[in-house]
Amino acid sequence: MSNGDRVSKGLSRLSDLEPGKAAIIQEIDGDDSLASRLMEMGLIDGEEIHCIGRAPMGDPTEYSIRGYRLSLRQAEAKRVILSPSS
Amino acid sequence: MRKTVALLGNPNTGKSSLFNALCGMSARVGNYPGITVEKKVGVLQGANEQIDIVDLPGTYSLAARSADEAVTIDVLCGLQPGESKPDAVVVIADATNLERNLYLLSQVVEVGLPTLLVLNMWDRAVSENHEIKVEELAGRLGIPVLVTTASQKKGVVEVRQAIESLLATPVLPSNLARSTFPQSFLEAAAELQSDLAKQNVQVPLLEVDRMLIDKDGHFQKKFAKQNVGDLERTLRATRDKLAEQGCKIPLFETKFRYAWVRTVLDGINTRPAANTVSSSDKVDRWLTHRWVGMFAFLFLMFSVFQAITILAAWPMDWIETTQGALQGFVEQVVAPGAMRSLINDGIIAGIGAVLIFLPQIIILFFFIAVLEDCGYMARAAFVVDKLMTSIGLSGKSFLPLMSSFACAVPGIMATRTIENTRDRMVTILIAPLMSCSARLPVYVLMVTAFVPADVRYLGGWVTLQGIVLFAMNSVGALVAIPVAFLLRKFVFAGQQGSFLLELHSYKWPSLTVLYQRVWERASAFVTRAGTLIFCTAILVWAAGYFPASHEKLDAAQTQWEALTASQQKILPPDGEEPSEANQAAIDDYQAKIDAQAEIINAEKAELINNSYLAMVGKTIEPVVKPLGWDWKIGVATLASFPAREVIIATLGTIYSLGSGEDESSEGLMEKMRSERWPDGRPVYSIATALSVMVFFALCAQCVSTLMIIQREMNSWKWAAFSFVYMTTLAYIGAWVTYAVTNWLGWAA
Missing domain, CATH: 1.20.58 (Methane Monooxygenase Hydroxylase; Chain G, domain 1)
Structure with a gap:
């Protein structure tokens, strides 16, 4: 549903963030338990997130947020929409 | 009555270190009734009184989605059956990661208990240039705040004093994030509370909040069972109304709480810039590197199993010598007869045969504890997640499965951290295939007895025995791959769970934590050797001695x-x-x-051949013959149904009973090497040894595991399923192994 719509609008997502780059979070897609878990871990709009690097097999990816390290799969990182200005 | 203090915090904040530093070794470990969340209670020796410290599971939030979180909030609210509401709470936070750690604190203070905040890992916060104005933080939060480096016991005395003074003069936290919540939510919650009160159900505000915020959560389910009209419809309507007013359930909660945390920390907490490279990062860059990371993972796992064989040799020799000396002593003081046979062939041979493997088990537990405590386990999950995903599991299954290499029971209990039910079920069902420490004795016995010890490679650092041991330890894991894939595809089909995993900084493992983990697990093993295995050894001895x-x-x-x-x-x-x-x-x-x-010799062989044991054994011999086994191995395997390691004690007893006097001082391995078929061929060849090992790698001979599966999956059906599928796999595996190695000519 909303997932597909937003991809077609060309919103940039955390899953597209390359290692070494940083961006600002705009919002989390959806309101299921994954969305709340992501937000509980501190992925809130306005927060800066850094992509540290990918696992040996390309997935998952290590990020730095609020001064700690978090690992997310591509599928989960897709749920994080980045602010276009970043 | 003794006062109770609950200790909680995010995972990896050094909670175990603080708990140990406060309570020493007084911890009692058990389970909460009806559920499998571990319950750990220790005693704090205060200046005037003893205080119970309840160590709650590590959790990020009180939103109660997993069993761990549900227990945490139930204990805090005094809802856990048989537990009184704690008198105070100690929240432990990682000082280098305050923002996220204070999120949990913001929820805990709303429980309305006197609260103490402990900022742990202070040494690291200082060395990494985190600045925290502790006094101002305490002033803003309205609760006492202390700093500790629990792993070095720094600041622990102050924590103890603060707990005592908090209990003596309780002060309730006053600065609540809830007061910043939107007016619409506060009104809706108050309305729901009074609605429920009208139906004679009194619900504290905190529980109303959670009921409203956590969709299909713990409290919604709990109160839906009580007679409160159509609770679900009421909740849905309230949530819809709130959404119209711009208060999105459940996401608004996290936003408001993090905003509150920001206000609290504003100007009193500065952390190093995000692009600062710490020494932990430098290590991490290599351990999670594209190529090096994978190699490092395999190398680490391989080294652990090599180290076990090399390091354990000396203490094993020592135990064997002591056992021989004990038996010699008994021969001097007890006349030949049933009594001497019972002591020497039943009790000493049985217990000794199991204790001899204690060194290896301690070494394995030690390595697992080191990897866990230094932070590598989370990286291992990160490194192998893609691989695990491809067979339908998740990197989060890695820790439970790795723990199952020590013992499937804690491993299966560790699956609680997997939120996705289907991922969890599959992980539980394949966990017993991981090569647990109870199999290690079987492998070590067979490998030491039948694989040449003098074959070494790479300048003596890699032994053939080590390679075979590593292979045997891997067999179960390899078989688990297709099993997991099939289970996920046909039995537990459905969406994959999520993989949100904190990769906390590497740290030096704390010696107390290592000591305690190894101690807990090793003593559990010895207790088993002392009871279950002891009883089986006596029974087997009796069956081999009479009639x-x-x-x-x-x-x-x-x-x-x-x-x-x-x-x-x-x-x-x-x-x-x-x-x-x-x-x-x-x-x-x-x-x-x-x-x-x-x-x-002739008489002993005659007697064992006419014993009850032989009667059973010869009945089942046709079943085990295709595996290259004789009736003695068959009987030993049957007798080891309660626990795998029993087979060692059983073989020890059988061969001890049936062996000639001139061999009595020799170990079980010697006796096995000299065992012959009636036609004079040796019973044990490499083929038979491999077949026995493969059987034990795959079988489900462990009552504790089957019982924990029943409890975790809440059905006997799955426990029975585990037993049947694993035994079938074991039989087929052993048969194929024997057939192939026999064909290769290794059966001679």
């Missing part, structure tokens, strides 16, 4: 001992040559002794 009469054997034995004693008397002193007459007398005695030994 035949031992009169003839005992007479021959007495004769043999008398002759040996007489011969000893006429032996010349050490270093002197006997005179000719003397030599003739010695030889005469020797001939008589040998004759008696022959009678003993």
